[in-house]
Amino acid sequence: xxxxxxxxxxxxxxxxxxxxxxxxxxxxxxxxxxxxxxxxxxxxxxxxxxxxxxxxxxxxxxxxxxxxxxxxxxxxxxxxxxxxxxxxxxxxxxxxxxxxxxxxxxxxxxxxxxxxxxxxxxxxxxxxxxxxxxxxxxxxxxxxxxxxxxxxxxxxxxxxxxxxxxxxxxxxxxxxxxxxxxxxxxxxxxxxxxxxxxxxxxxxxxxxxxxxxxxxxxxxxxxxxxxxxxxxxxxxxxxxxxxxxxxxxxxxxxxxxxxxxxxxxxxxxxxxxxxxxxxxxxxxxxxxxxxxxxxxxxxxxxxxxxxxxxxxxxxxxxxxxxxxxxxxxxxxxxxxxxxxxxxxxxxxxxxxxxxxxxxxxxxxxxxxxxxxxxxxxxxxxxxxxxxxxxxxxxxxxxxxxxxxxxxxxxxxxxxxxxxxxxxxxxxxxxxxxxxxxxxxxxxxxxxxxxxxxxxxxxxxxxxxxxxxxxxxxxxxxxxxxxxxxxxxxxxxxxxxxxxxxxxxxxxxxxxxxxxxxxxxxxxxxxxxxxxxxxxxxxxxxxxxxxxxxxxxxxxxxxxxxxxxxxxxxxxxxxxxxxxxxxxxxxxxxxxxxxxxxxxxxxxxxxxxxxxxxxxxxxxxxxxxxxxxxxxxxxxxxxxxxxxxxxxxxxxxxxxxxxxxxxxxxxxxxxxxxxxxxxxxxxxxxxxxxxxxxxxxxxxxxxxxxxxxxxxxxxxxxxxxxxxxxxxxxxxxxxxxxx
Numbered sequence: 209x210x211x212x213x214x215x216x217x218x219x220x221x222x223x224x225x226x227x228x229x230x231x232x233x234x235x236x237x238x239x240x241x242x243x244x245x246x247x248x249x250x251x252x253x254x255x256x257x258x259x260x261x262x263x264x265x266x267x268x269x270x271x272x273x274x275x276x277x278x279x280x281x282x283x284x285x286x287x288x289x290x291x292x293x294x295x296x297x298x299x300x301x302x303x304x305x306x307x308x309x310x311x312x313x314x315x316x317x318x319x320x321x322x323x324x325x326x327x328x329x330x331x332x333x334x335x336x337x338x339x340x341x342x343x344x345x346x347x348x349x350x351x352x353x354x355x356x357x358x359x360x361x362x363x364x365x366x367x368x369x370x371x372x373x374x375x376x377x378x379x380x381x382x383x384x385x386x387x388x389x390x391x392x393x394x395x396x397x398x399x400x401x402x403x404x405x406x407x408x409x410x411x412x413x414x415x416x417x418x419x420x421x422x423x424x425x426x427x428x429x430x431x432x433x434x435x436x437x438x439x440x441x442x443x444x445x446x447x448x449x450x451x452x453x454x455x456x457x458x459x460x461x462x463x464x465x466x467x468x469x470x471x472x473x474x475x476x477x478x479x480x481x482x483x484x485x486x487x488x489x490x491x492x493x494x495x496x497x498x499x500x501x502x503x504x505x506x507x508x509x510x511x512x513x514x515x516x517x518x519x520x521x522x523x524x525x526x527x528x529x530x531x532x533x534x535x536x537x538x539x540x541x542x543x544x545x546x547x548x549x550x551x552x553x554x555x556x557x558x559x560x561x562x563x564x565x566x567x568x569x570x571x572x573x574x575x576x577x578x579x580x581x582x583x584x585x586x587x588x589x590x591x592x593x594x595x596x597x598x599x600x601x602x603x604x605x606x607x608x609x610x611x612x613x614x615x616x617x618x619x620x621x622x623x624x625x626x627x628x629x630x631x632x633x634x635x636x637x638x639x640x641x642x643x644x645x646x647x648x649x650x651x652x653x654x655x656x657x658x659x660x661x662x663x664x665x666x667x668x669x670x671x672x673x674x675x676x677x678x679x680x681x682x683x684x685x686x687x688x689x690x691x692x693x694x695x696x697x698x699x700x701x702x703x704x705x706x707x708x709x710x711x712x713x714x715x716x717x718x719x720x721x722x723x724x725x726x727x728x729x730x731x732x733x734x735x736x737x738x739x740x741x742x743x744x745x746x747x748x749x750x751x752x753x754x755x756x757x758x759x760x761x762x763x764x765x766x767x768x769x770x771x772x773x774x775x776x777x778x779x780x781x782x783x784x785x786x787x788x789x790x791x792x793x794x795x796x797x798x799x800x801x802x803x804x805x806x807x808x809x810x811x812x813x814x815x816x817x818x819x820x821x822x823x824x825x826x827x828x829x830x831x832x833x834x835x836x837x838x839x840x841x842x843x844x845x846x847x848x849x850x851x852x853x854x855x856x857x858x859x860x861x862x863x864x865x866x867x868x869x870x871x872x873x874x875x876x877x878x879x880x881x882x883x884x885x886x887x888x889x890x891x892x893x894x895x896x897x898x899x900x901x902x903x904x905x906x907x908x909x910x911x912x913x914x915x916x917x918x919x920x921x922x923x924x925x926x927x928x929x930x931x932x933x934x935x936x937x938x939x940x941x942x943x944x945x946x
Contacts, residue, residue, distance in 0.1 A: 234246070234287050234288075234358055234374070234375075246288070247268070247285055247286070247287045248286045249270065249286075250283060250284065251270040251271060251272040251283055251284075251362060252271045252272055252273055253269075253271045254268060254269070254270045254271075255268070258636075259370075261304075261338065261372060261860070261861070263304065263373055264372040267304075268285075268371050268372075269369070270285060270362060270369050270370075270371070271367075271368045272366065272367065274363050278363050279363060280362075280363045280364050281361050281363060282363040283361070283363035284359055284361050284362055285360045286357045286359040286360070287357060287358050288320055288354045288356075288357045289320075289355070289356045289358070289376070290353055291353055291378075292352055292353055292355075293347045293350065293351040293378060295347055295348065296347060297347045297379075298344060298345075298346055298379045299346070299347055299376065299378055299379075300342065300344045300375075300376070300377050300378075300379055301317065301328060301343050301344070301376050302341070302374070302377075303315065303340070303371055303372075303375070304340045304341075304371065304372035304374070305332075305338075305341060305370065305372070306334060306338045306369075306370050306615075307336065307368065307369050308336060308367060311333075311365060311367045311369060312331055312333050312364040312365070313332055313361060313364065313369060314329060314330065314331045314332070314360065315328065315330050315332060315341070315343050315360060316328060316330075316359040316360065316361060317345060317359070318356065318357060318359055319351070319355070320356055320357040325348060327345045327347055328344070330343040336614070337616055338372065338617075347378075358374075383536035383537070385533040385534065385535045385536070386447050386448075386533060386534040387446070387531070387532070388512070388514070388533060389444075389445065389446060389530070389531075390446065401443050402424070402442070404426065404440075404441055405438065405439060405440045405442070406438055406440075406519075407426050407428045407439060407441075407518075408428050408429055409425070410424065410425070410426050410441070411424065411425055412424055412425075413526065415526070417494060417528060419460070419528070419529055420460065420528045422528075423526045423528040424526065425524060425526045426516075426525050426526075428518050428522065428523070428524075430519050430520065430521050432765075432768065433765050433769055435519060435766055436470060436517040436520050436762060436765070437515075437517050437519065438765070439517075439518040440516060440519065441515065441516040441518070441527075442476075442514070442515050442516075443514050444509075444510045444512070445507065445510060445512045445513060445532075447509055447534070448507065448508055448534075449503050449507040449511075449512045449534060450503065451503055451504065452502060452503065453502070453503055453534050453535070453537060454500055454501070454502050454534075454535050454539075455473050455483070455484060455502070455533070455534055456498070456532070456533050456543060457471055457473065457484060457497075457500065457514070457530070457531070457532050458496060458530070458531045459471060459496070459527060459529075459531075460494055460495070460497075460527070460529045460530065461488070461490055461495065461497055461525065461526065462493055462494045462495065462525075462528075463490035463492065463525045464492050464523075464524055466491060467490055467518070467520065467523035468487060468490070468520040468551065468760070469488055469490060469518055470485060470486065470487045470488070470516070470517035470761070471485075471514075471516060472484060472485050472514070472515035472516065472517060473501060473512065473514055473515070474512065474515055475507065475511065475512060475513075476507075476510065476512055477511070478676070479676055481504070483501040483503050484501035485794065486547065486548075486795060487761040487794060487796045488548050488796075489548055489551035489552070489796055490525065494528065497546045498543065498544060498546045499545060499546070500540050502540065514530075514532050519763065519765070520763045521763075540827065541827060547795065547826075547828075548796050549795055549796060549797055549826070549828075549831050550796050551760055551796045552799075554797075554799040554800065558800045559838075559841070561845075562800075562804070562842055563841075563845070565845040565846070565847065566893075567910075569847040570844065570893065571910045571911060571912055571913065572935070572939060573909075573933075573938040573939070574908065574909055574910070575906065575908050575938065575940040575941075576901070576906065576918055576920075576940075576942075576943065577905055577940070577943070578905045578907070578920045578927075578942075578943045578945060579943075579944055579945070580946075581944060581945070581946055585901075585903075585905025586901060586905045586920075587903045589901045589920050589922050590899075590900060590920070590922075591898070591899040591900065591901060591919070591920050591943075592897070592898055593895055593897040593899070593909060593911060593917075593918050594916060594919075595894045595896065595911070595912060595914060596914070596915040596916055597630055597914050598893065598894070598912055598913065598914040599913035599914040599933075600852070600913065600914070601630060601664055601818075601850065602628070602631060602851075602853075602889050603630065603633065603664075603852070603853040603854070604625070604628075604629050604632065604853060604856060605632075605634070605635040605853065605854065605855045606625065606632055606635060606654075606856075607635050607861055608634050608637040608650040608654040611625070611654035612650055612657070617860060620876050621858065621861075622657070624858070624876075626661060628857075628885065628886060628889065628890065630662070630663060631664045631666065632658055632663050632665050632666070633665070633666040633668045633820070633853055634651060634665070634668065635855070635856065637651050638651065638667055638668055638669070638701065638705075639668070639669060639677075640669075640670070640671065640672070640678065640697060641679060643680075643681050648704075665709045665710065666709060666710070666712075666713070666820070666851075667701070667702075667705060667709035667711060667713065669712070669714070669715070670697065670712055671697070671714065672716045672717065672724075673715065673716075673717070673718050673722050673724040674720075674721040674722070674723045674724065675723055675724075677721060678724065682724075687727065690727075691728055694732070694736065695735075695739050698714075698736060698743060699739060702740050702743035702744045702747065703743050703744065706743075706746075709747065710747065710748060711749070711750055712747055712748070712749055713750045713751075713752040713788060714736050714740050714749050714750065714751065715733060715737075715752075716752050716753070717753050718753070719766060719770050720766075734777060734780045734782045737782045738782070741783040748785040749784055749786070750784075750786040750788045750818065751774060751777065751784055751786075751788060752790065752820055753766075753788065753789075753790065754791075754792055754821075755767060755790075756789045756807075756810060757789065757791060757798055757807060758791070758792070758794055759798045759802060759806065760796045760797065760798040760802075761797070761798070767806070771810065771813065774813055775813065778813070778814070784815060786817070786850075787813065787816070787818070788817075788820040788821075789810070789818065789819050790820055790855075791821060791822040791823075792821060792822075792855070793822070793823065793824040793825075793839070794825075797824075800838050800839070800841075803843075804842050807843065807846045807849065811849075815848075816848055817846070817848050817849045817850065818849065818850060818851035818852075818853065819843050819851065820851075820853050821853065821854075821855040822839070823863075823864050823869040824839075824868075824869065824881075825864040825867025825869040826868050829868075829879050829880050829881075830880060832868060832871070832881045833879065833881045834880075834884075836871065836885055837884035837888065840889075841888065844888075854871075855869075857870060858872045858876070859872060859873050859874040860874050871885060893912055895911040895912045897909050897911070911933050911939070913933055913934055913935055914932070914933065914934075915932050916931050916933065917929075917930055918930075918931055918941050920943040922945055925945065925946060927943050927944055927946065928943070929941050929942065929943045
């Protein structure tokens, strides 16, 4: 029996709306940490691999061979329950599964020993697409921890199965919110437990509010080049944070200096992963701000923290009553949030000058001459001009595996890539993740597909400078060994992909990811570019970093440091060709007039610019679509920008899918951002013109730069010619009619 995804979704929504307490029976999700040690298997193999899915980073792959006359239960996987189960308890199984062919499996919950009594037993016909299946049952007796087990029967036929995020839970009484920080401490004038960083003062003050009598006041002085987190407040969680639960923050704030803050809930230790990060522009009046997010992982008490970033500009902020709660499984869209998309209403005055620049810099003159076979001009001929490819690079990051995936989603993915983009970045496939030789089979196959269709490919990236994003084993090497290893890595990659990528992000995010350079010397940072240039003098070399134009959400400190770093590279004579602007946009959103000013400031360094990793994580479709249209237009209008690459486009392969970062939903329905992209890139900025030759056989028009096809038709006979119109080079083409 096939369990359709639609049926699962209706069941899932009803369970979430009930707000019921859940208890995990097999741990907090499997494969999250590449762990299969708890699983028993008699399949031919059962291994963990990277899934490249936003919902789960890893999955398990079982390969199995059945024998003639065998039973379904002859081959299987099983994992014992880690908690007790009471008789009559509802048990829910949710599992993301796919198969390389139409296969049948059974999802089982059963007694862990003879007679293996089953209270869930559901056969499922799988497909080649990742699908989340849900089945439920009621426990027939009491089970101690380990007394029951989740089992998957595989022995219906030889093949393979991949299983991603899997959850087995009991569903019980209604969930009651859990307080994660002491809710009355500030209102009672207590500041113990709060850890300030670089503040001038942090004291209790009278709030004179009926809701709370006291508040705390933080005053701080921000220096040029400071980051927002340099001046901040932290308070650790006092209770467990449960994975996939919604965390709800309600805080009363005001600022006599109308300062900007960010309300953060994050991992309390490096890398300080954040699942709530909301920038807020404050006013001198008390106001309650409400923000929320969903935790990607579970944290024990003290392992997560509430953080308030203050270091945007010097000033003072008062914090009154504040509540941080785990409210269980609850859709964020149902909460009364106070989201500030902009610090102040944005102006539209930037748009007209931007459109004028687009007309000036992104288009060129095309002169067409139509002659007969004797070279004589032919007047009154119908001429059509059609764009084939833009000179400007419009692109997206993609997983190589999806470009070669043979499923229905793989087909949709390839078709969308071909329709909307002309440039591709392999999202993670070329990153340095291991010291041993890496398998690039998917990359090679994906490149072959892209090359046949005229795509340009970016290489991302050669080196990051922190141990957490470097291969294991680097940290234990001597400095000399590290230098030799980096040099070999660069030489090997640049040589292997010579002629396949037009550009390499040589070093990524050196402003913050700097442990390596601080250890082995910043001269080696500059050397990485020299080594890449030596390996291939014809490939462009890029320095890629974040928070260039995101001033209103992230301050200007990171940008100042990035600019100084680039200036030092140029002073050192580093072979730097391009500056990469990641553009992971946060809230509040920097207005477009300021984005253009900042971009021109960076362009003044004298190097071409590329938008390398654009995304905006907001669930509001209208805001998402408007920002796509405006940001893309603003960047396209700056003549030094030569590329705009998004960091993914489909919710099935997007790192900010839960935040609304993808412009296509999981079912491939387009969001307004997709409509805006296609309207601009494939219609407004795509030449399609109809002309008629004059008495001299000539026709002239303005076209968007790139490759075009010109066709001339007379008396039912058509002749065609190809032409390229490039920056600073007027195009001309002669079409010869037979």
